Amino acid sequence: MSQKPVLVVGGGIGGLATALALSRKGIAVQVLEQAPEFKEIGAGIQLGPNVFRMFEVLGLTEQMFHWSAFPSGLEFRDSITGETVMELAIDKRFHDKYHAPYGVIHRSDLLNVILDACKQSNLIKLATSQKIVTIDDDGSTVTARTDTGETYQGSALIGCDGLWSTVREKIVGDGKPVVSGHIAYRAVLPTAEWPAEYRIPKMIVWCGEKTHLVHYPLRRGELFNLVVVFHSDRYEEGWDTYGDPTELHARFAEKCEPVRTLLQKVNAWKMWVLCDRPPIKNWTKGRITLLGDAAHPMLQYLAQGGNMAMEDAVCLAIQLEASGGDYAAAFQKYQELRYLRTARVQLMARVFGEIYHASGVNRELRNKVLREWMTQGGVDMSWLYGEQPELPHVENVPQPPPTRLMS
Numbered sequence: 001m002s003q004k005p006v007l008v009v010g011g012g013i014g015g016l017a018t019a020l021a022l023s024r025k026g027i028a029v030q031v032l033e034q035a036p037e038f039k040e041i042g043a044g045i046q047l048g049p050n051v052f053r054m055f056e057v058l059g060l061t062e063q064m065f066h067w068s069a070f071p072s073g074l075e076f077r078d079s080i081t082g083e084t085v086m087e088l089a090i091d092k093r094f095h096d097k098y099h100a101p102y103g104v105i106h107r108s109d110l111l112n113v114i115l116d117a118c119k120q121s122n123l124i125k126l127a128t129s130q131k132i133v134t135i136d137d138d139g140s141t142v143t144a145r146t147d148t149g150e151t152y153q154g155s156a157l158i159g160c161d162g163l164w165s166t167v168r169e170k171i172v173g174d175g176k177p178v179v180s181g182h183i184a185y186r187a188v189l190p191t192a193e194w195p196a197e198y199r200i201p202k203m204i205v206w207c208g209e210k211t212h213l214v215h216y217p218l219r220r221g222e223l224f225n226l227v228v229v230f231h232s233d234r235y236e237e238g239w240d241t242y243g244d245p246t247e248l249h250a251r252f253a254e255k256c257e258p259v260r261t262l263l264q265k266v267n268a269w270k271m272w273v274l275c276d277r278p279p280i281k282n283w284t285k286g287r288i289t290l291l292g293d294a295a296h297p298m299l300q301y302l303a304q305g306g307n308m309a310m311e312d313a314v315c316l317a318i319q320l321e322a323s324g325g326d327y328a329a330a331f332q333k334y335q336e337l338r339y340l341r342t343a344r345v346q347l348m349a350r351v352f353g354e355i356y357h358a359s360g361v362n363r364e365l366r367n368k369v370l371r372e373w374m375t376q377g378g379v380d381m382s383w384l385y386g387e388q389p390e391l392p393h394v395e396n397v398p399q400p401p402p403t404r405l406m407s
């Protein structure tokens with residue numbers, strides 16, 4: 001292969017996972033991150049069994065187990081009546097089915113585990129404060145230029161620069177993401193400040209009309225994560241800014257008492273305007289491709305955007321290794337192998353959003369169907385959590401220890 005590194009634009013979850021996956025195949029990488037440091041926001045992220053299998057491939061299982069919490073179950077409650085409409089155990093049966101656990105982790109812990117592994121590789125160079133503004137592919141070399149005029153040359157370039165991707169703008173050029181009209185507020189609390197009644201190692205989703213709330217333990221049970229989503233057309237763009245508690249409480253005024261009490265526990269919320277895009281199948285051009293949210297941004301209702309980025313990373317590394325240095329061919333193959341997988345998750349995430357936020361008859365039907373699923377032993381999520389043909393077979397990820405909550 002050429003001596004020039006592969007340029008990875010963006011050092012979030014997807015970018016660092018890509019750098020690591022490529023380095024594991026002996027490929028040199030230069031990561032270019034616009035922020036002054038590699039950093040994730042203070043909130044939780046759910047990790048499906050599909051991504052734990054990728055951690056096993058990347059040699060990260062032990063560290064991820066160290067930092068994660070492992071809920072014993074997932075409960076869906078109706079946030080108007082308070083009724084539990086479905087409860088799924090995340091137990092040995094679940095593990096046996098998907099050969100891996102379901103976990104939750106603080107985003108900064110997730111990023112730091114991958115970052116530390118990247119730092120241990122002499123094939124990865126990490127550069128911060130490098131905001132890429134232009135890219136050029138002359139057929140044998142890709143040049144990326146920063147806003148301060150610095151240039152980097154690589155044998156290929158992977159745009160892992162997220163929802164508002166500059167690389168996507170250059171190679172796809174399909175404008176801004178779609179604003180969903182759904183707003184998320186997130187907060188993290190020490191477990192000791194979390195109401196004793198809900199200090200249980202479960203993920204609980206309170207589904208309401210045009211709203212939902214989800215909470216789960218984080219960081220080995222030391223913290224609790226709270227995510228609240230509601231419909232609002234007040235915002236067009238916004239990411240990681242402070243939320244307005246008055247608006248939040250007004251949106252949840254009709255909800256049952258436990259939900260309102262949980263919301264009162266938090267003083268400072270961070271806000272996100274949730275966006276996605278319709279799926280596409282052409283996110284590659286020559287020696288430049290996209291990965292993660294840059295390629296297929298999705299709503300968070302299946303908790304899979306980050307998981308998909310890490311699956312992409314493993315798939316792309318396999319294709320690059322197999323291509324013998326033909327980057328353009330490897331990128332085409334990677335795109336071909338991934339676009340229907342990620343399109344399905346993008347579209348199903350929108351459907352799950354409708355289910356979570358159903359009103360009127362739709363809400364009654366949702367509750368009825370969820371109750372039926374529970375009596376039938378749960379929902380089959382193999383399409384999402386099961387093995388994928390383009391990803392390596394993993395025999396079994398070990399069973400993690402149960403999470404004990406700190407008080």
Ligand SMILES: Cc1cc2nc3c(=O)[nH]c(=O)nc-3n(C[C@H](O)[C@H](O)[C@H](O)COP(=O)(O)OP(=O)(O)OC[C@H]3O[C@@H](n4cnc5c(N)ncnc54)[C@H](O)[C@@H]3O)c2cc1C
Pocket residue numbers: 009010011012013014015032033034035044045046047130131132133160161162163164165166184227272274291292293294300302303304305306307308309
């Ligand atoms: C409320 C909410 C809850 C979610 N929950 C989950 C969940 O439970 N599970 C899950 O898997 N996913 C979840 N997601 C989705 C997940 O956060 C994203 O899919 C994931 O962060 C995508 O990773 P990425 O690396 O592709 O992009 P990003 O995380 O956005 O990283 C992009 C990086 O590129 C950098 N960058 C941008 N432009 C440039 C440039 N021009 N030059 C250099 N660097 C640049 C940015 O600074 C950033 O570091 C959730 C999202 C939201 C909003």
